[in-house]
Amino acid sequence: MSFEPKDGVVLTPEEKRRRRQRSIAIALVLGALVLLFYAITIVKQGAALNALHS
């Protein structure tokens, strides 16, 4: 369901398209950051566990 305000700024189709592109890009970057920090945690914990057992 789309909501179009009667007052205030109404975005042009091009502005909406660009905003959607930016939103998707931000979502992808945030997802990548989650994976990145998960990978750092696993590698660091793995190294710490190896040092503990050796």
Place this chain on the structure above:
Amino acid sequence: MSLAGDRHLANARPAISVASPADFFALLKPRVMSLVVFTALTGLMLAPERPHPVIGFISILAIAVGAGAAGCLNMWWDADIDILMSRTRNRPIPAGRVTPGEALGFGLVMSVGSVITLGLAANWLAASLLAFTIFFYIVVYSMWLKRSTPQNIVIGGAAGALPPMIGYAAAGGGVTLESALLFAIIFLWTPPHSWALALFRSGDYARAKVPMLPVVAGRDETRFQILAYTLILVPVGLLPAILGFAGTAYGIAAALTGCGMIFLAFQLYRRSDAAPDTKATDLAAKKLFAFSILYLTILFGVLLAERVVALFLSGMSA
């Protein structure tokens, strides 16, 4: 303010961002980022310790994003002169696709994020070096030196020379003579490379009132300085082989390409004796500019290749 003014403001449509993700990516200066990735990777691979591949990848990514953030903040600061130069007027801010505020916010978030990520993934020495690089490029080079002295790119070149040192430190190698040599090569390479560009773009810099050497000291002095720096650069480029940090292949490559650099710098210098044939001088400057990129690529490429081959051979024998 008058009523008419208020009505005008009430009717005015606020600026809505039309920036696409590609515009934000362009703010990171991807071509400069690719050189940073390459030199930082070389530094990381040359370090005596081998980081975990995931940590190595994330470190290089963080260094690249940090360098990109510095480029973004540089574009934010220099937007007023970028619009005056043909080479830079299509950048996202002067072209009106990204507002200065958006660029500032993006650059600051990326700067802080890249430094914290590198600190958490690798170590805080590497993160400190990355933070110093961003600070140096923005505050020392862009805000202070660029518009005040013809030595701007000589001192400011330190920022571009730090990535291999950061890569080396990220791998746990600390700061050593070997990583300082990588820094010195890029530091001494920057003046001939940038002044060659400034020679055939001097009109742009004059229009923007940026005191690049050809604008302030003249073309003859610039040609002499290019030759002088090249004559210092080439022996320093050989030092990794002489001091035993690099192998024979590197020594041969550095010697051959170094001869090429000296030859082209000397050809450019000789133009000062000729009649003021600007087109011929510009051509000689363009040749040196293009070859200088090849020179640095070959030096770091061979260093990297030698290390990869050595690791492969040691893996085979193990």
